[in-house]
Amino acid sequence: MKETYQELMRKKKxxxxxxxxxxxxxxxxxxxxxxxxxxxxxxxxFIPGVSWAWVYAFLQFIMIWLLGFIYHQKSKKLDEVxxxxxxxx
Amino acid sequence: xxxxxxxxxxxxxxxxLIITYWAAxxxxxxxxxxxAAGSLTGFQNGMAIAGDFIxxxxxxxxxxxxxxxxxxGFLYSIGFLVSYLVVLFLVAEPVHRLGKYSLxxxxxxxxxxxxxxxxxxxxxxxISIFYMIPQLVASGFLLRLLLDIDYSISVxxxxxxxxxxxxxxxxxxxxxxQIVKTIVLMSxxxxxxxxxxSNYNWNVAxxxxxxxxxxxLGEYFFHAGHLFESPLELLSLQLAxxxxxxxxxxxxxxxxxxxNTFEVRRSLLSATWIIGIFYVMTLILGLGTIAFIGYExxxxxxxxxxxxxxxxxxxxxxxxLLAFISAVAFTTIVAVVAGLVISATTAFSYDIYHxxxxxxxxxxxxxxxxxxxxxxxxxxxxxxxxLRLETMNVTFLVSMTFIVAASSIFPIxxxxxxxxxxxxxxxxxxxxxxxxxxxxxxxxxxxxMHPEGLIQREAIISLYNPGIIAIPIGFIGAVLGxxxxxxxxxxxISYEDFYKQAQTGVQSRSDAS
Numbered sequence: 001m002k003e004t005y006q007e008l009m010r011k012k013k014x015x016x017x018x019x020x021x022x023x024x025x026x027x028x029x030x031x032x033x034x035x036x037x038x039x040x041x042x043x044x045x046f047i048p049g050v051s052w053a054w055v056y057a058f059l060q061f062i063m064i065w066l067l068g069f070i071y072h073q074k075s076k077k078l079d080e081v082x083x084x085x086x087x088x089x
Numbered sequence: 090x091x092x093x094x095x096x097x098x099x100x101x102x103x104x105x106l107i108i109t110y111w112a113a114x115x116x117x118x119x120x121x122x123x124x125a126a127g128s129l130t131g132f133q134n135g136m137a138i139a140g141d142f143i144x145x146x147x148x149x150x151x152x153x154x155x156x157x158x159x160x161x162g163f164l165y166s167i168g169f170l171v172s173y174l175v176v177l178f179l180v181a182e183p184v185h186r187l188g189k190y191s192l193x194x195x196x197x198x199x200x201x202x203x204x205x206x207x208x209x210x211x212x213x214x215x216i217s218i219f220y221m222i223p224q225l226v227a228s229g230f231l232l233r234l235l236l237d238i239d240y241s242i243s244v245x246x247x248x249x250x251x252x253x254x255x256x257x258x259x260x261x262x263x264x265x266x267q268i269v270k271t272i273v274l275m276s277x278x279x280x281x282x283x284x285x286x287s288n289y290n291w292n293v294a295x296x297x298x299x300x301x302x303x304x305x306l307g308e309y310f311f312h313a314g315h316l317f318e319s320p321l322e323l324l325s326l327q328l329a330x331x332x333x334x335x336x337x338x339x340x341x342x343x344x345x346x347x348x349n350t351f352e353v354r355r356s357l358l359s360a361t362w363i364i365g366i367f368y369v370m371t372l373i374l375g376l377g378t379i380a381f382i383g384y385e386x387x388x389x390x391x392x393x394x395x396x397x398x399x400x401x402x403x404x405x406x407x408x409x410l411l412a413f414i415s416a417v418a419f420t421t422i423v424a425v426v427a428g429l430v431i432s433a434t435t436a437f438s439y440d441i442y443h444x445x446x447x448x449x450x451x452x453x454x455x456x457x458x459x460x461x462x463x464x465x466x467x468x469x470x471x472x473x474x475x476l477r478l479e480t481m482n483v484t485f486l487v488s489m490t491f492i493v494a495a496s497s498i499f500p501i502x503x504x505x506x507x508x509x510x511x512x513x514x515x516x517x518x519x520x521x522x523x524x525x526x527x528x529x530x531x532x533x534x535x536x537x538m539h540p541e542g543l544i545q546r547e548a549i550i551s552l553y554n555p556g557i558i559a560i561p562i563g564f565i566g567a568v569l570g571x572x573x574x575x576x577x578x579x580x581x582i583s584y585e586d587f588y589k590q591a592q593t594g595v596q597s598r599s600d601a602s
Contacts, residue, residue, distance in 0.1 A: 005593075019174075019178060020179070023171065023174050027167075027168075027171045027327075027331065028327070030164070031164070031320070031323050032320075034164075034323075035320035035323065038313065041313060051311060051312070053160060053313050054160070054311070057160075057164065057167060060167045060170070060171065061365050064170055064174055064361055065362065068358045068361055069358070071177060071178065071354070072354045072355070072358055075182075079349075079351055082593045082595070085593070086595055
């Protein structure tokens with residue numbers, strides 16, 4: 001059982017590192033792109049009447065909810081293994 | 090004040106006092122007083138976190154900022170939301186597993202001792218007070234604007250209510266006042282959004298056309314770049330917002346009020362949903378304000394735009410809806426300040442009184458008594474400060490709190506949990522350099538150093554939000570303090586055991602024995 005725990009911990013750690021770097025890049029690219037390419041960001045996107053700046057801003061909400069949901073799902077498995085480990089000890 | 094307003098207010102006051110009475114009957118142990126004995130469900134705690142987090146500044150301020158500056162006002166709110174991912178991924182579960190009642194517990198589970206506890210208590214206490222005073226001052230102005238009540242009377246009423254909630258009802262009363270606030274706030278903004286949309290026959294394009302017509306920004310209302318002149322300022326502010334929540338003691342102690350890490354995650358996920366949906370609704374309200382009442386009326390009522398939501402309510406729903414929205418704003422204020430009072434109270438009565446002055450030997454009864462007295466003193470002192478600060482503009486303290494939290498408590502928490510080499514000196518140097526750097530940058534920044542400001546000369550640092558300088562200083566201070574001191578002696582708790590406890594809650598046998 002011990003291997004499974006360590007394996008899952010490693011996976012969780014990797015997920016957290018990747019997810020947090022992704023979230024930071026994805027988020028900070030918004031203000032950065034707004035100051036670097038204001039013309040492009042204010043152009044109408046594939047949705048009529050909505051500019052890229054707005055599309056990107058709404059994508060932030062989806063990113064946050066999605067990453068949170070994935071993390072929660074992954075952690076559930078780990079919780080079970082930890083629970084088992086505690087019972088065995 | 091007319092009868093409708095009065096009835097709404099009395100209703101809110103009576104409801105929250107009933108909650109407090111019910112909570113006071115139950116707050117018989119310190120565990121219940123400080124953490125509601127972990128009895129909240131994830132969703133309830135998520136509502137309470139949202140209630141703790143969404144201040145009147147968010148509710149009225151963001152609607153106003155969107156109405157005045159369009160896109161940039163909306164951008165401001167996204168930073169707050171992203172900060173919850175940082176809390177969820179980096180600190181939430183370890184904080185829940187390591188701490189009992191306070192952030193001091195979390196640090197002391199790796200570095201036991203009174204100095205560490207004192208450092209954390211000072212940090213948590215000062216951040217809570219720093220945040221509370223501008224909230225109280227703002228609430229005084231707000232009630233004066235909304236209801237024409239005298240500034241001192243409004244501050245006094247809100248100050249007394251928050252003190253009563255915390256003093257008698259502890260964490261249970263605070264949590265339930267916050268939950269009620271979230272329900273009232275969400276239903277109020279939802280209702281108002283629906284009325285706005287239905288007035289336009291659910292045609293968003295029509296709102297957009299009206300906004301472009303009524304805003305002096307015209308076509309450019311929906312473009313970025315009206316609120317922040319320099320990109321550096323924008324980036325600096327966003328950095329503080331994103332990292333700040335993970336260092337706010339009044340949010341983090343809410344993680345002790347649920348029973349396990351599954352519920353901790355559910356709390357934070359519910360909070361991100363509630364806060365996210367709330368921000369989308371503030372967008373509708375901001376657009377609706379400009380479309381309905383226009384720029385000139387908004388500015389002439391209050392140049393900061395804070396009256397956007399109330400004016401919109403009156404425009405679409407008459408005096409009754411305005412009374413309801415004012416009551417929502419009032420509930421919003423009391424719920425946030427109550428959360429801050431309990432956070433400051435825990436830092437003093439549990440960390441300083443119980444652990445340091447009484448060396449952990451005070452009885453349950455003594456601890457409860459101390460906590461209630463602390464809440465009373467904290468409440469009275471903050472109210473007095475808020476009354477004295479009427480003439481000063483203290484709204485910048487709100488964004489300042491995020492900078493202080495992100496540059497002092499956040500680095501220490503993260504390094505304690507994840508850095509093996511971190512040590513006591515690192516904790517002390519990190520906290521002090523973060524606190525002093527942010528204070529100093531505020532002092533030499535344009536908020537205070539201004540040709541017409543408190544210090545009358547040109548600011549040395551031109552950033553209004555010095556987060557981008559202060560946060561790295563906090564981290565560098567902590568790292569330098571660690572590297573410049575000797576390695577830990579063998580008697581310290583081993584990092585492996587600590588890390589295992591942080592990640593699983595299992596105490597290893599060596600330190601359990």
